[in-house]
Amino acid sequence: MGQELVMHLLDDPAYDVVAWNRTPGKAMLLEAQGAVLAATASDAVRHADIVVTCLFGPEAVRQVVLDADLPWRTGALWIEVSTVGPAVARDCDAWTTSRGVRYVQAPVLGSLGPARAGALGVLIGGTDAAARAATRRVSSHWADPERVVEYDEPGKAAAGKLLVNYGLAVGMQGLIEACRVGEAGGLTPQEAVSLAGLPKTPLATIAGMKGAALLAGDYTDTQFSANLLAKDVDLMLATADGQSLPALMAAATSLGLVCQSGDGELDFSAMAGV
Numbered sequence: 600m601g602q603e604l605v606m607h608l609l610d611d612p613a614y615d616v617v618a619w620n621r622t623p624g625k626a627m628l629l630e631a632q633g634a635v636l637a638a639t640a641s642d643a644v645r646h647a648d649i650v651v652t653c654l655f656g657p658e659a660v661r662q663v664v665l666d667a668d669l670p671w672r673t674g675a676l677w678i679e680v681s682t683v684g685p686a687v688a689r690d691c692d693a694w695t696t697s698r699g700v701r702y703v704q705a706p707v708l709g710s711l712g713p714a715r716a717g718a719l720g721v722l723i724g725g726t727d728a729a730a731r732a733a734t735r736r737v738s739s740h741w742a743d744p745e746r747v748v749e750y751d752e753p754g755k756a757a758a759g760k761l762l763v764n765y766g767l768a769v770g771m772q773g774l775i776e777a778c779r780v781g782e783a784g785g786l787t788p789q790e791a792v793s794l795a796g797l798p799k800t801p802l803a804t805i806a807g808m809k810g811a812a813l814l815a816g817d818y819t820d821t822q823f824s825a826n827l828l829a830k831d832v833d834l835m836l837a838t839a840d841g842q843s844l845p846a847l848m849a850a851a852t853s854l855g856l857v858c859q860s861g862d863g864e865l866d867f868s869a870m871a872g873v
Contacts, residue, residue: 600680601653602626604653605651606715608740609632615635616629617647619636621663644669647672647675649678650671655827656830656834660681664691671700674701676701676702679706682764682830692725692752701729703723703725703730703734705722706759707742708721708746717740723747723750724752724753724755735749760831764832767805768867770805771809771867771870775853777795788814792806793810812866812868812871818869818872819866820866821866822866823867828854829858829863836848836851854867857870857872860873
């Protein structure tokens with residue numbers, strides 16, 4: 600996802616883009632498109648007025664940013680796109696405040712296709728109105744303007760991302776189970792998926808997204824990996840702090856089986872194969 604966002608910034612001559620990736624080879628395409636590659640995270644942020652991070656999750660954010668002595672410029676803006684959960688987002692906000700850095704949590708809603716099309720949803724959460732406005736300008740490069748929501752503190756944006764991704768996990772589990780019920784009652788797999796995807800039916804969105812993969816049994820077109828969604832589900836459960844979430848637990852079980860089998864880099868629709 601980070602690569603897709605950077606590609607949009609490279610199209611705007613107003614930005615001088617410096618890129619860094621924990622896996623250096625993954626940034627080579629960005630260099631070919633005009634980005635300057637940094638050897639270290641410190642080199643990436645040293646002269647930056649705006650830093651956008653897109654990392655796997657909270658542990659990566661802690662390792663790369665919070666636990667590192669990076670040479671931030673005073674007044675720099677940190678736009679955090681990673682899905683980290685509300686508690687970590689608030690920790691990041693406190694951490695930056697103590698260092699003279701501005702922080703905005705700005706996770707995106709959508710997968711690689713919408714990212715390439717500049718049609719992602721964006722949740723913008725921060726206590727500083729000017730920092731939120733600056734984040735809105737940067738994220739406009741990849742955002743659908745009708746799907747931008749702003750909050751007055753970062754934890755709300757982080758919680759909102761989990762709420763939306765809850766729908767992915769539980770929706771996929773629901774589509775799988777609904778189709779099993781339909782097929783048990785005599786519908787063909789094609790008839791079951793087609794009916795689930797009928798406009799204005801409850802499962803239409805997820806059926807439109809993943810119905811073809813479910814029918815083909817082919818989950819190799821990874822738009823959003825099982826590993827990533829499983830990580831997000833863990834964050835949802837931690838955030839809920841013991842509240843009863845039986846539907847989410849069913850999805851967590853399916854995702855866990857995919858990841859334990861070694862197929863975690865497949866698309867999360869691989870839940871249908873367990």
